[in-house]
Amino acid sequence: MKAFVLIEPGKVGWYDAPEPTLTPYGAILRPIAVTPCSSDVHTVYGGGSKKAPNLILGHECVAEILEVGELVMDFKPGDVVAVPAITPDWRAAGIQEGNYRHASAPFSGHQLGRSMPGVFAEKFLIPDADTTLAKIPEGVSIEQALMCVDVVTTGFTGAEFADIKIGDTVVVMGIGPIGLMAVEGARHLGAARILAVGSRPVCVELAKEFGATEVLSYRDGDIVNQVMERTNGLGADGVILCGGGDEVFTQAVDMARYGIGTISNVNYYGGTGSLAFPKFSGGRGMAGKTIHTELAKGGRNRIERLLKMIQYGRINPEKLVTHKLYGLGEVETALQMMKDKPRDLIKAMVQIDWK
Structure with missing residues (x-):
């Protein structure tokens, strides 16, 4: 055949x-x-x-x-x-x-x-x-x-493992097809504010339709800084990783809230080696940030x-x-x-x- x-x-x-x-x-x-x-x-x-x-x-x-x-x-x-x-x-x-x-x-x-x-x-x-x-x-x-x-199912999995509560602020990194459905999933789970990260116009338009309250672009400066500025320095309750290179894993730790922030990864990282865990935003190992890596x-x-x-x-x-x-x-x-x-x-x- x-x-x-x-x-x-x-x-x-x-x-x-x-x-x-x-x-x-x-x-x-x-x-x-x-x-x-x-x-x-x-x-x-x-x-x-x-x-x-x-x-x-x-x-x-x-x-x-x-x-x-x-x-x-x-x-x-x-x-x-x-x-x-x-x-x-x-x-x-x-x-x-x-x-x-x-x-x-x-x-x-x-x-x-x-x-x-x-x-x-x-x-x-x-x-x-x-x-x-x-x-x-x-x-x-x-x-x-x-x-x-x-x-x-992949986008919704990302949203579910972000432990989203009613009224949460959530960041979705990458708004390809998986990220777009993570935006939709986050909205259905009760996120009040959804910051989607991406720049392709066709995806930006659909992200807004699916529930993104704001769309951020790397072209406008460091994404972590943009998130922290918009959250008065607190960071996001949930960060869903749906795209990007190895650096997005570190950025997710940087922008997740101390004590209650949850990082949900459904992104694929090619090759071998390690993903960097930042010591400072990771509270030198004691930041109380939860990380899920999910199929x-x-x-x-x-x-x-x-x-x-x-x-x-x-x-x-x-x-x-x-x-x-x-x-x-x-x-x-x-x-x-x-x-x-x-x-x-x-x-x-x-x-x-x-x-």
Whole structure:
């Protein structure tokens, strides 16, 4: 079958891959809408752990079920479902410890396009359909469901781990697609003031629509100074890291409030080495600032809850889709767009009509 793969670090291409083999709890699906992610860009161009030869890429997908295993109860061929980017092995022992995203190994929750074949292919396997696939409610569009499988859940994860309380001041560092949904999540959790950091006009406009009360730019001076000036020297109750280089981690510690400030990181830092922890703003180790470093929440229940937010008009993530392409072959174009980040891009959706 035709599949878009990582040939070697920095090189992608099309490959005649073997078709997936059905498992008793699993389902074989074909994608009807996909979108490349910055994580796909990191996988191809950013190094990281060694990947299997000709690894099929992709982990953001809405798909049609073609076959189900003999032990699948809730799904059938013909169902159109949202496929979560984060697919924990819910039968792993570590799940009982609440370790949903790293239960059997580091990043074991992030398997698609990383440790198992991804969704950029004519067919793909989900090993455990009932615990993974999400039913799409009536009235929810393909674009909306597609944004939920990664972007919405990651942005909301960032907001949730920022421990936001009613009336808080929150900073969102980076307003790409993840940061925009972190802004939306912070608003829903009760943040009164949301300072979003970014400069691309298409993102600035949407950040304001989603709930940012102010948008700050690095072009206007040091971001930490801007935040501290606007908070009368106190800093932010919560800082959500959704983009930027290694320096943003240090800046987050600098701008978080002493005693109650919480830093929630869903940002990816490439390469090796260390992230700098500032001694002074870290209170020389005693500042009382909490740091969370989190992989997005996934699984069926999580995505179905987010889809309810769309169904009842609470969020409108389809506004993130700025570009639409057609046909599986356009995945390569969409990935290049995510790498190059043209100024008018937020997310590129590839729609696939198999008829």
